[in-house]
Amino acid sequence: MVKEIREAYNNSFTEEKYRTLLSELSSIAPLQFRVAETPVFIPKDFRDKLLSACESIVDVILRPDFKELTQRAIPAGLEVRHEDARPDCIAFDFGVCASADGTLEPQLIEMQAFPTLFAYQVFLADAFQKHFSLPEGYSSYLSGLNRETYLKALRELILQDHQPEEVILLEIFPHKQKTAIDFYCTEKYLGIQPVCVTELIKKGRQLFYIHNGKETLIKRIYNRLIFDELLQQEAWVREKAAILFEDLDVTWCPHPNWFYRISKFTLPFIQHPNIPTTYFVNTLQQIPEDLDNYVLKPLFSFAGQGVVIDVTRADIENIKDPENWILQRKVQYASVIQTPDEAAKTEIRIFYFWPKNAERPFPVNNLARLSKGKMIGVRYNKDKTWTGGSFAVFQS
Incomplete structure (x- = not known):
């Protein structure tokens, strides 16, 4: 450029x-x-x-x-x-x-x-x-940062006032993810361990994981887990992950609802x-005539799944849950x-x-x-x- x-x-x-x-x-x-x-x-x-x-x-x-x-x-x-x-x-x-x-x-x-x-x-x-x-x-x-001040900001954001062993990076089978290299870089720079949701141990309102062979209390979760991806997992994984919806004594970075x-x-x-310009499909007063200038996207998907690039009237009319789709100008x-x-x-x-x-x-x-x-x-x-x-x- x-x-x-x-x-x-x-x-x-x-x-x-x-x-x-x-x-x-x-x-x-x-x-x-x-x-x-x-x-x-x-x-x-x-x-x-x-x-x-x-x-x-x-x-x-x-x-x-x-x-x-x-x-x-x-x-x-x-x-x-x-x-x-x-x-x-x-x-x-x-x-x-x-x-x-x-x-x-x-x-x-x-x-x-x-x-x-x-x-x-x-x-x-x-x-x-x-x-x-x-x-x-x-x-x-950006913002006048350099390598050192950026890493300092990252460390403060994720760890806050906690020790690295009290914070985990949470994912579904993290070592199998395409972005695993980022998890290892996070461990390199911050000292926090990538942990699979299936490895969490719950006692009362507290969560633990195995760190250096020892059961260790988790005080903060650096969340890399896409929660709607849980719905695509096998039943035993979903059952393990169900504890995340309980009343837990942990803080999140960031909280999953956001x-x-x-x-x-x-x-x-x-x-x-x-x-x-973007519309919820259920709020459309009429379908635009120039649909070739729009893209249709599901609200709840990841990595571009379900996106319709060449949109037709039938694509819109056949949506069963229009409140969960957007029509966005291409x-x-x-x-x-x-x-x-x-x-x-x-x-x-x-x-x-x-x-x-x-x-x-x-x-x-x-x-x-x-x-x-x-x-x-x-x-x-x-x-x-x-x-x-x-x-x-x-x-x-």
Whole structure:
């Protein structure tokens, strides 16, 4: 996105350096997803557009009636007790798109009050900085943070006042997840252990896990578990996980209910030039004539499952639970990343942290994904290079 920097990077790129990068990344764990050959270079004006859109959403989240507005977002049977007043973190996903006059602009794709690759992105940026020449005056960190202050903020967010052994990273079979490398990076930087929900031990209102061969009290949970994914698990896993819905003496980072409150469900309540117009399907007065400009999404799904890109009237009319679907104006990704063959599209995810004593959350870091297919995702980029997971560096 910055022509001179892009040309200099591409000209200095070698497959040997890329293979060395991948080898270093794999030293923690085998990579379960493709790593793109390049970062994304973001000029200051585009960074400011991204952050302006994020801040407008934060304003909506700060509304005094926000919890009331989003109560229906939490699926029946998946509400967890002792919800916090606010989420600890939020992730905002933007596509890089072309506006009507041809200038580049961000358009919100979705958002979640849920962790993402908070630790792995540090490891990834370190590796790129080591093996490739990145431009002066650009950083992957935001709000004036650097590597050290970002890790300090991450540590305070997740651990708060607890010792590392009193905090766990909770997932369903964490070592089998595609994002397991992030769990190991989290353990490397913070000292907390990834724990499967099936390994939890409940005594009264307290939870325990086995740490260094010893039963250890859990005081705080760094939650990486998508609760509606529990519904897809075998009965014995669901039975083990049922304790999470009981009255427990633990705190959450973030509390699971916020995953639903700040999500696709929130989009119809927000109006902003960089946020596509979105409707709950059950509130449509009439089906738009230009359906080719819209995408149909289920509210309660993960990783793009169930999304209908080429929408027809029949798709909408045949929905049995229209209150659980949104119709969102489609965004047109711009092919902006010049690569050795065809140009790539990109999506940027901005990380926000919300420390316990802060009035507002603030931006801290990011990830990026590159694609040459119809959508962002592995299945749309088979056998294509210069695609996959990456990060953006922003002009300071």
